[in-house]
Structure formats: C-alpha cells, structure tokens
Amino acid sequence: MSDSQRFPVAAHALAYLAHKGAISPAQAVPSAILAASIPTNPVVVRRVTALLAKAGLIATRPGASGGAWLLHEPQDISLETVLRAVNGCAHLGSPPAGAKGCPVSEHIPRQVAKALTAADQAAGQALSKITIADLLDQDPASLAAFAPHASCPVAA
Structure with a gap:
C-alpha cells in the first residue's frame, strides 16, 4: 500500500x-x-x-x-x-541526500526538508479542526x- x-x-x-x-x-x-x-x-x-x-x-x-x-x-x-x-505526510516524500561538492545539492535537501515540515504542520493544523x-x-x-x-x- x-x-x-x-x-x-x-x-x-x-x-x-x-x-x-x-x-x-x-x-x-x-x-x-x-x-x-x-x-x-x-x-x-x-x-x-x-x-x-x-x-x-x-x-x-x-x-x-x-x-x-x-x-x-x-x-x-x-x-x-x-x-x-x-x-x-510521509507521502510527500523525503529529499535525496545531495551530491558532495555541488553548492545547490548540498543546500537544497535541508531546505526541502524544512518545506516538508511546513506542509506537515499546516496539514496537521487544518485537520485538527475536523x-x-x-x-x-x-x-x-x-x-x-x-x-x-x-x-x-x-x-x-
């Protein structure tokens, strides 16, 4: 499933x-x-x-x-x-680790992880009222x- x-x-x-x-x-x-x-x-x-x-x-x-x-x-x-x-909200996925030496790849996973946390918190807040x-x-x-x-x- x-x-x-x-x-x-x-x-x-x-x-x-x-x-x-x-x-x-x-x-x-x-x-x-x-x-x-x-x-x-x-x-x-x-x-x-x-x-x-x-x-x-x-x-x-x-x-x-x-x-x-x-x-x-x-x-x-x-x-x-x-x-x-x-x-x-596990179905939103998780960011891949990123490639060493690439400034984007070393930075983006942390930021995507924060965005996923924001989405998870927003979903929880909305669903807490139902x-x-x-x-x-x-x-x-x-x-x-x-x-x-x-x-x-x-x-x-």
Missing part, C-alpha cells in the same frame, strides 16, 4: 466503525467488511488498522470472530490524530467552506 492511501483508508475505516456503532468487541467489524466499504483489499485494511490500534484509536481481535472497534467517541478523534497514526464525526455529517461546519479536491473521485 502506498503512503498516500493510508490516511484516506484510515479515515474511512474509522468513520465506518463509528457509523456501525462499533464501540466494543461485541460490535467488532471484520476487515473484510471494512474493505468492502472502502473498497480495497482486506490486507490493506489490516495494515491500516494495525497502525490505528498502535496509536490507541481502535482495538482489534484476530480470528473468525475478530474485527475492529473504536476506543474513543467519533467526535473526539481529530483527523490530525489519524494523520499522525498513519505516519503523517473529526471522524464530521465525516459522517452531511454538511459539518468544519468542512462547509470546502469543495471536494479535484483529484478525488466523488460518488454521485
């Missing part, structure tokens, strides 16, 4: 768990069900849910009666927390000023 898939898959999975009221092991949602909702492969879902579990956002149980459930209320899970759980509960709302105030991103497919 590419880094750029982790955040959307994680947000979708958490929203689905919230929608289904999966707040205890009794309501655990299997990875195959989550995968069908996204839609993606259950292996992708299991990789993402492992990261979400490590961050303490969900719990999981393996096996035939296994699945995932929320450990927090949807209104208490910010998308910034989700982003950090799946390793931040929760999983907002994703389930038809027109939440936190997203009212925005249209879907042009590169994202939107269901009609």
Whole structure:
C-alpha cells in the first residue's frame, strides 16, 4: 500500500466503525467488511488498522470472530490524530541526500526538508479542526467552506 492511501483508508475505516456503532468487541467489524466499504483489499485494511490500534484509536481481535472497534467517541478523534497514526505526510516524500561538492545539492535537501515540515504542520493544523464525526455529517461546519479536491473521485 502506498503512503498516500493510508490516511484516506484510515479515515474511512474509522468513520465506518463509528457509523456501525462499533464501540466494543461485541460490535467488532471484520476487515473484510471494512474493505468492502472502502473498497480495497482486506490486507490493506489490516495494515491500516494495525497502525490505528498502535496509536490507541481502535482495538482489534484476530480470528473468525475478530474485527475492529473504536476506543474513543467519533467526535473526539481529530483527523490530525489519524494523520499522525498513519505516519503523517510521509507521502510527500523525503529529499535525496545531495551530491558532495555541488553548492545547490548540498543546500537544497535541508531546505526541502524544512518545506516538508511546513506542509506537515499546516496539514496537521487544518485537520485538527475536523473529526471522524464530521465525516459522517452531511454538511459539518468544519468542512462547509470546502469543495471536494479535484483529484478525488466523488460518488454521485
């Protein structure tokens, strides 16, 4: 799974768990069900849910009666927390080391790394105002000023 898939898959999975009221092991949602909702492969879902579990956002149980459930209320899970759980803005990449002796190559990686930090901080600040509960709302105030991103497919 590419880094750029982790955040959307994680947000979708958490929203689905919230929608289904999966707040205890009794309501655990299997990875195959989550995968069908996204839609993606259950292996992708299991990789993402492992990261979400490590961050303490969900719990999981393996096996035939296994699945995932929320450990927090949807209104208490910010998308910034989700982003950090799946390793931040890693999909923006990292600068190559640069060639010794080249004044540009020795300087640019440090500056690009700072730009990536700026982008990561800006994304975190914007996403801190949006929760999983907002994703389930038809027109939440936190997203009212925005249209879907042009590169994202939107269901009609």
